[in-house]
Amino acid sequence: MSTLSKIEPTDATEPVAEVLAEVKKALGAVPNMAKTMAHSPALVRGWLALSGALSVGVIPAPVREQLALATAEYNDCEYCLSAHSFIGSKVAKLDPDEIERARHADSADPHAAALLALSDAIARGRGIVEDAALETARAAGVTDAEIAEVVGNLALNILTNYFNILADTDNEFPPVTPLAHA
Structure with missing residues (x-):
């Protein structure tokens, strides 16, 4: 059993709803990891930012x-x-x-x-x-x-x-x- 609950986009209030919408826009879906990370919108944004930055780097x-x-x-x-x-x-x-x-x-x-x-x-x-x-x-x-x-x-x-x-x-x-x- 998970030690942190998921926050479903349909149940989210601001600012969590906003960050989950950012995940959906970036990835096309909202994985359970992001739904669980959403307890901290700052963490989700940090993960997205680092992932996005590295995606345009030199490593394919x-x-x-x-x-x-x-x-x-x-x-x-x-x-x-x-x-x-x-x-x-x-x-x-x-x-x-x-x-x-x-x-x-x-x-x-x-x-x-x-x-x-x-x-x-x-x-x-x-x-x-x-x-x-x-x-x-x-x-x-x-x-x-x-x-x-x-x-x-x-x-x-x-x-x-x-x-x-x-x-x-x-x-x-x-x-x-x-x-x-x-």
Whole structure:
């Protein structure tokens, strides 16, 4: 059972109704995560702003989905793992092998694999990364802009992972169980 309730758009009063309308405009739907986050319109707006800013960055959507999958797997977040498996498949057009590989912070594409490995190293080191990890990423062609955006994507994904784990958000996506719990 969820530890935080959802606020349905039809039941919302201002300013929650306004922020849920912003989510619907941005995403075309209002996922349960946003309905649950809506207890704090500031949090919803922060999530939307960071997500929107990164969506026009240098890391393409399929790789952002792979980064989200790797982070959700690392943090054992079933909601985010389920959501990004669905979005990765249906929207970013990742094939099932790439979705599975992303859960292990890997990819058949060497550049994407380097970004995933770097993100994994940053997460596991809580920001402390060996020089060799950065050298390996740069040798694979990872730019400083990409390194910066990996940190941004990691922050975004940790935000949603931790929120959904704490809230025990109702999962409306086809469920994907973290490997540690499978």
